[in-house]
Amino acid sequence: MPCRRQKAEIRAIAIERIRRLFEMADYMFRVDPGLSNRYVELARRIAMRCRVRIPRDLRRRFCHNCYKFLVPGANCRVRIAKRREPHVAITCLECGNVMRLNLRGLRREGQR
Numbered sequence: 001m002p003c004r005r006q007k008a009e010i011r012a013i014a015i016e017r018i019r020r021l022f023e024m025a026d027y028m029f030r031v032d033p034g035l036s037n038r039y040v041e042l043a044r045r046i047a048m049r050c051r052v053r054i055p056r057d058l059r060r061r062f063c064h065n066c067y068k069f070l071v072p073g074a075n076c077r078v079r080i081a082k083r084r085e086p087h088v089a090i091t092c093l094e095c096g097n098v099m100r101l102n103l104r105g106l107r108r109e110g111q112r
């Protein structure tokens with residue numbers, strides 16, 4: 001069983017790897033979208049194994065229903081809606097799933 005400090009280190013490395021995988025997914029999408037989806041799968045596995053959350057800015061880069069890598073203008077649609085709670089709606093064009101990101105909540109937390 002790793003001690004607390006080791007765990008923190010493992011998690012830091014995990015997040016680093018997740019970021020790298022998403023970078024690669026972005027880079028490879030034009031060449032081979034299948035590979036991008038594979039990178040998302042690997043990133044999710046690292047996140048689960050090391051019990052870390054995928055960073056907020058990366059969570060919108062893949063579909064939470066079919067887990068495909070999403071690129072606006074290619075396989076997802078991004079719309080902002082001001083009615084009710086202002087939010088961004090990301091529609092996955094692979095499976096039709098809609099993810100809604102609340103804008104008000106984001107601003108309050110002072111994060112992206």
Ligand SMILES: [Zn+2]
Pocket residue numbers: 063064065066067068092093094095096097
């Ligand atoms: Zn999807």
